[in-house]
Amino acid sequence: MWTMARVSQEHLDARRRQILDGAAVCFARNGFHATSMQDVLKEVGLSAGAVYRYFSGKEELIGAIVGEVLGSVRGAFEEAARQSPPPPPDELVASVLGTTFAARESLVVDGRPAFPRLVIQVWTETLRNEELAAVLREGYGSVRAAWGRIVEGYQEAGMMRPDVAPDHVARTMIAAVLGFIAQQSLFGPAPVEVLRDGLRALMSMRDDRAPSEGSQLG
Template sequence: MARVSQEHLDARRRQILDGAARCFARGGFHATSMQDVLREVNLSAGAVYRYFSGKEALIRAIVEEVLGLIEGAFAAAAEESPPPPPDVLLGRVMSEVLGKGGGMEYEGEAGFPRLIIQVWTETLRNDELSAVIREGFDKVRAAWVRIVRAYQAAGLMRDDVDPESVARTMIAVAQGFAAQQALFGEAPVELLQEGLRGLISMKEPKAS
């Protein structure tokens, strides 16, 4: 029997994840069956179950991959000296995640934000997935805390601001923009960047 290369195994796993992501984005987690995924990827049940034990395992793999991409992007920015300003940094990461679908292929850019909304909903009933999301959130939050401290060390941000507060706010901005994409249609990342620049530019009112 010919030995299957790691490259082939990785490509097959990628094919399954991409197909499952498209199915979930179209129909949601609960309305999508494993049969739907099998038809989407045009593979036998045995071929798919070799990589994933079922739908829950597929969902978890997709979530872990996307969270890893986001955390990695912010962690890399934290190592820059100084890190790029918030509008540039958030624009860079959102463009990468939304534009590439977290490394997965979708039918239209709106598919990925729709999947994000479904993941958040699923965490309310799935304790295992909730733990995965919590771990990913903590890693992204920690990366943002390092970024804020680097801003402060470089004199770019007031040192009396709590880095934890800024970290949670920036994550909320990214989450809110993704939710708007899913609910109200696609919008350019430049819109988010311009809004952030406007907020950053605010000054104390002149004394009357």
């Protein structure tokens, strides 16, 4: 009996995954407004009853997809924040973003990864969907707080200058990640090593310019 129950739960989880992935592809392809539940049913090859057993409709599907992605990203950064010291930003971003992309690499639209396009669709949808906007705000706040703790870890370890507010660095790192995802959606795929190397180069900069007369103290 125990084995049967375990297999049954695995089947339910796999079916839910099938629905979420199919819906994500539909939304990435045509956007939320142009996608109907009939489109989702056709994509996943299931009956309406099978899909509605898991999700009440399109809005719940959207919320589940967004919540899942934000949850996985937040968890990865929170795990990094618990390390002492945390991994440097270039390695950390490449690891988290690489894992996020890899988990969704099977989702493809027109021969290109669906995930970056889905992110853009989510941003657009939040302008009219307050419930989704609330989910996104909560997720963004959690990721931002986790990054803030990571920066505090850098500062405590002497890896980063202490005179910059951790939240300012957190916002900048999130902006870099979101901008990289937007570039992929607009201009095509690029490996996460591109962002990693760019951050690494910026982190290596030194300013050896002589200070201007007006900036000298005394």
